Amino acid sequence: MRTFVFYAVMVLGVMGLSSCGSSKKVEKSPIETFVMPCSDLVSGNGVLRAWGSGKSDNETSARKKAQMVAASELAAMLERTVKSTTEDYTGNLSESDMGTSKTLLIEKTKVTTEKFLKGAAIVCDRWTKDEATGQYTNYLVMELRGEEYLNALYVELSNNGNASVDKELLKKLFFKYIEENINK
Numbered sequence: 001m002r003t004f005v006f007y008a009v010m011v012l013g014v015m016g017l018s019s020c021g022s023s024k025k026v027e028k029s030p031i032e033t034f035v036m037p038c039s040d041l042v043s044g045n046g047v048l049r050a051w052g053s054g055k056s057d058n059e060t061s062a063r064k065k066a067q068m069v070a071a072s073e074l075a076a077m078l079e080r081t082v083k084s085t086t087e088d089y090t091g092n093l094s095e096s097d098m099g100t101s102k103t104l105l106i107e108k109t110k111v112t113t114e115k116f117l118k119g120a121a122i123v124c125d126r127w128t129k130d131e132a133t134g135q136y137t138n139y140l141v142m143e144l145r146g147e148e149y150l151n152a153l154y155v156e157l158s159n160n161g162n163a164s165v166d167k168e169l170l171k172k173l174f175f176k177y178i179e180e181n182i183n184k
Contacts, residue, residue, distance in 0.1 A: 046146040046175050050074035055137045066138040074142050075117055082109045084177040089170055108156040116149050146178050
């Protein structure tokens with residue numbers, strides 16, 4: 001009988017304590033967490049990547065807007081990288097080589113950059129549609145590979161005939177500035 005009373009008191013105690021909790025219901029936050037599509041693709045390891053998004057009630061318009069944003073960002077990143085590389089590279093040359101090499105390198109990087117940006121690859125392309133508004137959103141990432149850019153630059157420089165370039169130094173500096181672009 002003592003055991004029965006003991007268990008009965010324990011059960012009543014547990015039931016009594018469980019009713020002491022808060023009576024408030026936890027409400028769900030009205031703010032939703034949204035992970036941007038393609039956000040895992042970032043610049044680094046010799047690759048420049050730019051992200052863009054476009055929103056419109058037309059799929060084609062949304063894609064064009066996203067592509068324009070990504071291409072503009074990619075062009076800016078490449079321009080910063082090339083400018084920094086050119087300045088650093090020509091700073092390492094002797095004074096007699098500096099003037100002509102800098103002019104030639106700037107001229108050839110402009111030509112290469114224009115050609116190369118047209119061939120930027122889309123590596124991620126995602127769509128969402130807001131059913132309430134009928135708006136389409138296109139998210140995409142475009143990339144340029146540094147090694148391919150440098151190879152195209154070397155071809156342009158070799159077309160000049162007498163241009164000698166320290167390819168290892170140029171490559172080292174170019175990849176250094178790609179990594180610095182990650183933080184900008």
